[in-house]
Amino acid sequence: MRGQRIAVLGGLGLIGSTLARKLSDAGADVVVVDSAAAGSGANNANLRGYEHKLEIVRGDVRDTTLLNKHLMGCTAVFNLAAESSHLGSMDAPLLDLDVNAGGSLAVLDACRKVSPDAAVVFASTRQVYGRPTYLPVDENHPVRPVDVNGVSKHAAEQFHQLYHNIYGQRTTVLRLTNVFGPGMRIADARQTFLGEWLRRALLDEHFEVWGGAQLRDLTFVDDAAEALALAAQTEKTHGGVFNVGGCAPVSLADLAEQLMKISKRGGFSVKPFPASRARIDIGDYYSADAAFRRLTGWEPRTPLPEGLRRSLDYFEQHLSDYIGGSAA
Numbered sequence: 001m002r003g004q005r006i007a008v009l010g011g012l013g014l015i016g017s018t019l020a021r022k023l024s025d026a027g028a029d030v031v032v033v034d035s036a037a038a039g040s041g042a043n044n045a046n047l048r049g050y051e052h053k054l055e056i057v058r059g060d061v062r063d064t065t066l067l068n069k070h071l072m073g074c075t076a077v078f079n080l081a082a083e084s085s086h087l088g089s090m091d092a093p094l095l096d097l098d099v100n101a102g103g104s105l106a107v108l109d110a111c112r113k114v115s116p117d118a119a120v121v122f123a124s125t126r127q128v129y130g131r132p133t134y135l136p137v138d139e140n141h142p143v144r145p146v147d148v149n150g151v152s153k154h155a156a157e158q159f160h161q162l163y164h165n166i167y168g169q170r171t172t173v174l175r176l177t178n179v180f181g182p183g184m185r186i187a188d189a190r191q192t193f194l195g196e197w198l199r200r201a202l203l204d205e206h207f208e209v210w211g212g213a214q215l216r217d218l219t220f221v222d223d224a225a226e227a228l229a230l231a232a233q234t235e236k237t238h239g240g241v242f243n244v245g246g247c248a249p250v251s252l253a254d255l256a257e258q259l260m261k262i263s264k265r266g267g268f269s270v271k272p273f274p275a276s277r278a279r280i281d282i283g284d285y286y287s288a289d290a291a292f293r294r295l296t297g298w299e300p301r302t303p304l305p306e307g308l309r310r311s312l313d314y315f316e317q318h319l320s321d322y323i324g325g326s327a328a
Helices: 014-025 064-070 086-091 093-114 148-167 193-202 221-233 252-263 290-296 304-321
Strands: 005-009 029-034 055-058 076-079 119-125 170-176 206-210 240-243 267-271
Touching (some): 005 014, 014 029, 014 221, 055 064, 064 093, 076 093, 086 093, 093 148, 119 221, 148 170, 170 221, 193 206, 206 252, 221 290, 252 304
Parallel strands (some): 005 029, 005 076, 076 119, 119 170, 170 240
């Protein structure tokens, strides 16, 4: 992608910033668009040192004038701009729908008008499947979301397939699962429970594990960024919807134990799910992603313990940038 103009929407967040840095390092002309909305994962620290290596635009993906300007001439557009809180989607359902579905449609239509040949990669979520009826979950599993976020993300997926089928746009949808790593939101559990755990471990505090027996697979952010880049470059993925998994399944209680072993700080206890969370919990989940691996050659390279260690090491050095209201 050297010399190509590439847009990363939501590029101040965990995945977007990691991808933007990698693309910039590879010689791409990168533009990052991010609204830096309150409560999001956007953080200026995620692109520290890259301010003069790429273009950073504060703006909303629902702003069609802004999109038409900054997506013009792009060869690839990565859409990671989203409302991603599952519980938050139940509290503010219209906002979640507007950003995730409406914003995605605005991006697709802008690309149709100003960059019709661009590869458009959309970061969706395993949450669209709801509670699994079998494991591992492959792309043939029924889609039955348990929260508004899952519904809005699935609507966005459908827009991507529609624009591929009707206009021939080179769209790819990746259903990601529990992406973590340096730069994630750790101020609270709004986006992911693991961010909360990391912060509390670093502060030598106690945290709660709700349930504890649920199985999850987690993807280190570098591996997720590589998957996104490969999706844009692999023609055979265009028009498709693919799972992207990660490490071997681990129970939440075992994950907490691994975190404690590496951090050597903090502690945890297993508690019943709060009622508000239990209603939208999906139970056990881990992905079958053989289809994406077969087409792209992708596979996760970062073992879970290494990913946890790298995350702890990063936040140990930059904790003040991510807690105490210092985010973007």
